[in-house]
Amino acid sequence: MSSRQSATDPHRSRPQRALRSGRRGSPAAQLSTMVLLLAVAGYFLLPVWWLVVSATKSSGDLFGTNGFWFGSNLHVADNVTKLFQHSDGAFSRWILNSVLYAGGGALAATLIATMAGYALAKYPFRGREGVFAVIIGAVLIPPPLLALPLYLLASAAGVVDTYWSVLIPSVVTPFGVYLARVYAAASVPDELIDAARVDGAGELRIFFTVALRLMTPALVTICLFQFVGIWNNFFLPLMMLADDKLWPLTLGLYFWNSQLRDQPWYDIVITGSLISVVPLVVAFLALQRYWRSGLSAGSIKA
Amino acid sequence: METTSRQWRAIGKAVAALLMLPLTMTACGGTDDGKSGGPAKLEFWGWAPGYDKSVELFNANHKDIQVTFNKLPSGGSGGYDKMFSAVKAGNAPCLAQVGFESVPTFLLEGALEDVTEEASGAKGQFVGWTWNQVSVAGRTYGIPVDTGPTAMYYRKDVFEKYGIAVPTTWEEYAKAAEKLHQADPKAYIVNLRATDFTGLAWQNGAKWFGTEGDAWKVTINGPQTKQVADYWQGLIDKKLVNTTDQGAAWWSSLQSGTVATAIGAVWLHPLIAENAPGAKGKFAVAPMPQWAAGDKKFGNEGGSSTAVLKGCKNKKAAVEFATWMSTNPDSLKNLIKVTGIYPAATAGLELPEVNTGVDYYGGQNIFTVFAEAAENTDTNWQWGPTHSQMGADMGEEFGNAYAGKNTLSGALDVTQDKTLAAMKSKGLKVNG
Numbered sequence: 001m002s003s004r005q006s007a008t009d010p011h012r013s014r015p016q017r018a019l020r021s022g023r024r025g026s027p028a029a030q031l032s033t034m035v036l037l038l039a040v041a042g043y044f045l046l047p048v049w050w051l052v053v054s055a056t057k058s059s060g061d062l063f064g065t066n067g068f069w070f071g072s073n074l075h076v077a078d079n080v081t082k083l084f085q086h087s088d089g090a091f092s093r094w095i096l097n098s099v100l101y102a103g104g105g106a107l108a109a110t111l112i113a114t115m116a117g118y119a120l121a122k123y124p125f126r127g128r129e130g131v132f133a134v135i136i137g138a139v140l141i142p143p144p145l146l147a148l149p150l151y152l153l154a155s156a157a158g159v160v161d162t163y164w165s166v167l168i169p170s171v172v173t174p175f176g177v178y179l180a181r182v183y184a185a186a187s188v189p190d191e192l193i194d195a196a197r198v199d200g201a202g203e204l205r206i207f208f209t210v211a212l213r214l215m216t217p218a219l220v221t222i223c224l225f226q227f228v229g230i231w232n233n234f235f236l237p238l239m240m241l242a243d244d245k246l247w248p249l250t251l252g253l254y255f256w257n258s259q260l261r262d263q264p265w266y267d268i269v270i271t272g273s274l275i276s277v278v279p280l281v282v283a284f285l286a287l288q289r290y291w292r293s294g295l296s297a298g299s300i301k302a
Numbered sequence: 303m304e305t306t307s308r309q310w311r312a313i314g315k316a317v318a319a320l321l322m323l324p325l326t327m328t329a330c331g332g333t334d335d336g337k338s339g340g341p342a343k344l345e346f347w348g349w350a351p352g353y354d355k356s357v358e359l360f361n362a363n364h365k366d367i368q369v370t371f372n373k374l375p376s377g378g379s380g381g382y383d384k385m386f387s388a389v390k391a392g393n394a395p396c397l398a399q400v401g402f403e404s405v406p407t408f409l410l411e412g413a414l415e416d417v418t419e420e421a422s423g424a425k426g427q428f429v430g431w432t433w434n435q436v437s438v439a440g441r442t443y444g445i446p447v448d449t450g451p452t453a454m455y456y457r458k459d460v461f462e463k464y465g466i467a468v469p470t471t472w473e474e475y476a477k478a479a480e481k482l483h484q485a486d487p488k489a490y491i492v493n494l495r496a497t498d499f500t501g502l503a504w505q506n507g508a509k510w511f512g513t514e515g516d517a518w519k520v521t522i523n524g525p526q527t528k529q530v531a532d533y534w535q536g537l538i539d540k541k542l543v544n545t546t547d548q549g550a551a552w553w554s555s556l557q558s559g560t561v562a563t564a565i566g567a568v569w570l571h572p573l574i575a576e577n578a579p580g581a582k583g584k585f586a587v588a589p590m591p592q593w594a595a596g597d598k599k600f601g602n603e604g605g606s607s608t609a610v611l612k613g614c615k616n617k618k619a620a621v622e623f624a625t626w627m628s629t630n631p632d633s634l635k636n637l638i639k640v641t642g643i644y645p646a647a648t649a650g651l652e653l654p655e656v657n658t659g660v661d662y663y664g665g666q667n668i669f670t671v672f673a674e675a676a677e678n679t680d681t682n683w684q685w686g687p688t689h690s691q692m693g694a695d696m697g698e699e700f701g702n703a704y705a706g707k708n709t710l711s712g713a714l715d716v717t718q719d720k721t722l723a724a725m726k727s728k729g730l731k732v733n734g
Contacts, residue, residue: 058579059576059577059579060557060577060578060579060580062550062577063550063551063553063554063557063577063578064554064557064558064578064580067550087351148387151387151391152387152390152391155391155392155393156391160391160393238374238375238380238384239384239387242345242347242372242374242395243372244372244373251375254375254379254380255349255373255374255375257379258349258375258376258378258379258380258381259349259350259351259376266577
């Protein structure tokens with residue numbers, strides 16, 4: 001199904017399409033590919049299935065019945081009610097916090113990364129490749145490694161335990177800058193920029209009205225990546241935030257799970273986990289058309 | 303081109319302003335410990351549910367000290383690391399929930415304040431052995447909160463079905479294991495978890511860590527521990543112990559009765575009730591089997607303190623709060639009910655809340671068993687300063703022993719060596 005869609009995708013280049021239709025010729029190969037893909041898809045979906053099934057169970061059924069099939073009765077409503085009532089409704093607050101961190105952070109990060117990438121692609125200046133090399137290098141550093149230094153920085157600046165301590169580091173995405181540069185170089189023709197300049201448009205206006213529109217698929221990709229990254233980020237908020245009113249979902253669920261020795265809360269942790277992945281699934285389904293083309297353009301030109 | 307650079311400069315200014323904004327916003331919001339005038343303000347980090355309520359109770363009754371409670375993930379799940387980072391950055395809270403097993407680790411990290419003088423008056427209010435858990439080499443670093451006296455949870459129905467008497471010694475326990483497994487090849491007497499082993503060794507008077515002058519003494523593979531290890535190895539060799547069902551599988555075998563006992567601490571009782579609801583009324587609690595008939599020796603698993611962290615500017619107020627939380631009847635009632643603690647304060651053991659029948663256990667007053675255990679817990683036990691390393695190595699080596707690649711006794715030898723090496727690499731003076 002996905003191969004047919006991408007074959008008709010206008011963003012695909014010609015040689016690729018030829019390659020695909022060539023492969024489609026052999027039914028045996030097609031069948032084996034299908035079987036392999038189904039197996040892989042099943043493998044990836046199995047934990048999700050477990051999560052869905054487990055969220056419908058009472059804590060007794062959770063350990064007493066088959067993990068991959070439903071228990072004696074559906075407990076979804078009970079679990080959800082319990083989840084939202086637990087700790088004076090802390091869960092709703094954590095959802096809002098996550099939306100704020102991931103939504104606000106992703107939007108700001110996208111704007112900054114796009115501007116930086118566009119500037120690196122379109123303005124020749126001394127040290128440009130050096131700056132770009134540093135940014136590429138930053139892609140290689142796993143974010144948890146930076147959490148402790150960031151924490152020490154933030155505490156020196158006095159922003160520890162505020163929304164800013166998580167938001168400010170979240171607006172930085174070296175991968176986004178890289179992607180934006182590659183995409184801007186490929187999709188924004190220099191002639192178009194020159195034409196706009198001749199027509200008297202300022203650089204900012206060119207960026208916002210011309211370049212940004214041409215770069216939309218890249219924007220969506222960066223935004224989605226960063227949204228998922230911040231949504232799933234755990235170590236940074238763990239370090240930065242002491243007040244549980246500021247926590248995102250990941251930290252809250254992890255906290256509940258870590259309390260297990262004192263009080264058994266498997267049911268709400270599992271239901272909470274299921275609810276916490278829903279926004280990601282929705283974001284991916286809604287934006288997949290854009291982000292696939294954004295990603296593939298980046299990969300070809302790299 | 304000129305307009306462009308002016309625009310860029312404007313953007314630069316806007317960005318700089320945005321970055322500075324939070325700095326100016328929080329400049330007036332910082333909390334300070336010993337501020338002159340007004341009440342002393344203390345911050346307290348912990349994860350146990352119900353602590354926040356005790357803090358509220360304290361604040362309502364004290365005008366001169368006000369405590370703010372902040373939650374964080376439990377110690378082993380990153381909470382301790384967060385505390386260490388905060389100490390490093392100089393903004394650690396005054397008070398922190400620290401498990402007994404981690405007090406020496408905190409000391410090694412330089413994360414504790416010596417409160418020997420401030421706390422000396424409180425010592426007499428706690429069960430004797432707990433004071434050793436908040437002290438290292440005669441100096442005190444916090445106040446005990448709760449303990450984890452161990453007992454034997456067992457399936458009455460399974461024992462009755464196969465005519466097995468409740469074992470009172472480990473010898474009888476081994477016989478019961480055999481009888482049960484013969485009657486039902488799918489059933490095992492117990493699932494031995496590596497984390498339970500410390501409580502078993504503790505019961506036998508083992509002392510893994512100690513201090514001699516300015517040096518640590520480590521004897522994880524000492525004779526008392528080896529005796530316990532050899533006993534369990536015998537059961538494992540005869541395939542009378544389940545060593546595979548961990549986590550969720552463990553709950554399910556407790557619920558179905560294919561694992562007939564659990565040697566566990568007092569805090570296990572609500573967990574079994576919640577995670578094995580199908581076995582309601584089928585469980586009972588008996589004292590841990592003894593090594594010699596007629597003995598009254600017990601172990602402990604868990605237990606925690608309220609420790610005073612490095613940099614606390616008002617140690618006196620910190621100790622006052624910590625002592626109040628652990629001894630005040632209203633606070634204890636709340637902690638027993640919500641947190642599920644078993645008090646370290648002697649007066650706490652008398653409270654009606656920990657002297658009552660529990661529905662799930664067929665109405666049995668299980669606490670009499672735990673009270674006896676708490677008061678007869680071996681006082682020798684001390685934890686070491688590299689706890690997470692020791693726990694991880696021991697877990698790994700026990701795993702090897704379960705897989706038949708080593709024996710439990712051999713696992714202890716390896717853990718001993720690895721722990722010695724780890725302590726030496728931290729620059730500690732150690733005598734093997």
